Amino acid sequence: MRLKVLHKTHYTYDAPVPYGLQQVRLRPKSRPGQLVEDWQIDVVGGQVEVSFEDEHANSVDLVSFAPGQTEIEITCSGTVDVEDNSGIVGHQGGYVPLWLFRRSTALTKAGPRIRALVNDAPTEGSDLDRLHALSAQILAAVPYSTDQAASDLSAEDVMDAAHGVCQDHAHVFITAARALGYPARYVSGYLMMDDRVDQDASHAWAEAHVENLGWVGFDISNGISPDARYVRVATGLDYRDAAPISGLRYGNAGEDMSVTLQVQQQ
Known part of the structure; x- marks a missing residue:
């Protein structure tokens, strides 16, 4: 089955954030029974500093906040072809x-x-x-x-x-x-x-x-x-x-998060 995914995570803060860093585990990998045809991660209000594999062989993108941000949005989108292998x-x-x-x-x-x-x-x-x-x-x-x-x-x-x-x-x-x-x-x-x-x-x-x-x-x-x-x-x-997204930030700003997610057959 060919699946199309669109996943947006939007953070807003009630005060400028001087520094923030997030580990983003939102990039699927091709493996037996799962073929990633295309996938991209876009960041507004920050940037991907480096991408690496962690100890569990997960793909991780390290995202930094642009200094003084009050909003940051991480958008993942792509197409994955999946087989039914009974789990x-x-x-x-x-x-x-x-x-x-x-x-x-x-x-x-x-x-x-x-x-x-x-x-x-x-x-x-x-x-x-x-x-x-x-x-x-x-x-x-x-x-x-x-x-x-x-x-x-x-x-x-x-x-x-x-x-x-x-x-x-x-x-x-x-x-x-x-x-x-x-x-x-x-x-x-x-x-x-x-x-x-x-x-x-x-x-x-x-x-x-x-x-x-x-x-x-x-x-x-x-x-x-x-x-x-x-x-x-x-x-x-x-x-x-x-965890899809985890990290840290400096300062005392309050955080509000909203998620938009669509998964559908293409």
Whole structure:
């Protein structure tokens, strides 16, 4: 499926910003099952200082603010051809060893609620059967809800809240999968929705590493493995490794952010 993406992130500040620097992980890469035909990033109010690959082999653009800016806009656009491989991405590559994806982070540390979830997880069937059952179990315990959208909730916090968004589902799945012995990682990207073109935010899901298959994706929020409607952009141990935009700025200016996103079949 040939997907066209237009993604704008617009920041406004109530006072001039003397200095700002952002890491932008919004550039998908061609890989098995995904061909990036064209992609560009445009910045108004700043500039791309350097582009590089991080430890997870994500493409990163380092964007600096022009001094004294009160607005900055980052626009990503392009076309990606995606195959439906039933969520199978393949074996681990890049710079990070597979064992590292069993390590917990501040956002993916198992607590009492996660351990209870794992203790109730099905033990029969293949690895894929168990992981799909875990995905369904998480969605039942943590229904999808946009009532909260904080980016700093840990998996245990999400279980305590008993609702969450795609990012929260991914963190709970990653934490539980690691507790069951599977390497697992966070994925940020785009999803073409069947009922709309305009969206409020990009998407997130999780991947677990299964013997003889490699990485397999699980979109807990939608109860499926990613298909030809999904564009993978960045991966990491948790959201902080794969955040679309993260950075710092000097000064005390208040910030307001708005997002415009369109994903459609071309």
